[in-house]
Amino acid sequence: MYQQQQQQQQALPDEDLAYTVLSDLKRVVREYATAATESTCPTVRQMFTNLLNSTLKMQGDLFQAMQAQNMYSTASPALRQELDKQIKEYSQTQQKTSQWLQQRLSGSQQGFGSFAPYQQQSQQHQANQHQPYYS
Amino acid sequence: MLQPITAKELEYIADSLSNEDLLMKQNALLAASASNQSLRQIGQQMLHTHQQHYQTLMQSFQQHQSIAPTQPQQ
Structure with missing residues (x-):
């Protein structure tokens, strides 16, 4: 709705670009959780746990940014x-x-x-x- | 505390490096080409974090290098 010209030059519209990152973050969160549970070495497990938390935080931050830009319609409230x-x-x-x-x-x-x-x-x-x- | 890395852990770390690599590139695109200022900013921050993640994963490879057996066990 604004900066139409810049939109056309972009590889992808803002929403799609952000959504691509968001869905990959969601996937990586799951993979880190699996990796942590499958780890034998405590040092490796701790590393995956830290990476999980850090990725989860990024996913949450990006989601909030997208929601603030009205790029994300959340599910309707439960009755x-x-x-x-x-x-x-x-x-x-x-x-x-x-x-x-x-x-x-x-x-x-x-x-x-x-x-x-x-x-x-x-x-x-x-x-x-x-x-x-x-x- | 440090144990030799298992084949499974090795695979997970390698997959994670691929994931972090992809996310770095995606965030570079977001940081460079989003028309929205706050998205560009968050892309920049996330790019930074994914670079750190990549370093962390690489370090874990290096840490386990010296204690890895050179012959198959049993």
Whole structure:
């Protein structure tokens, strides 16, 4: 929409150029993660872990820059009822698993404080009402 | 701490060098030819980081050079 002439001289439009880099960064992030998990030598593993973090940061920075330029349309927001459904489902899963764990580990002294029911947090979330979703 | 590099690790490092090489070139294009100022800037920064990554990977080759066996093991 601006600098039309310069656009024509470019190898690729800005969006395509940036998107090419972004998708390669995403691919390289996955490859570094795989490389780290497949490493035997601790020094090599640490190197891949550092490269993973550095690449992940670049991918995030580039994504934000692209989003700021309106070059990236993010997925539409998930609906409230979908969110409610998942919370309900996974609260039940959590409860069942918690019981299962209690049965298996009834002999041990370990508590289950870190796996407490979800209820309170979800009510808090309800309290600070969201803006209505935009279409 | 430093162990001889495995064949698998060698392959991953070599693949990573190819990836970093490609990303350097792509970012050079972004830095040079994007019409948007902030994209040119970020391209410049990323180019720099990928050059550093390349150096890091090359160093890991060099570090393991002296402890690599010259004959197949077993």
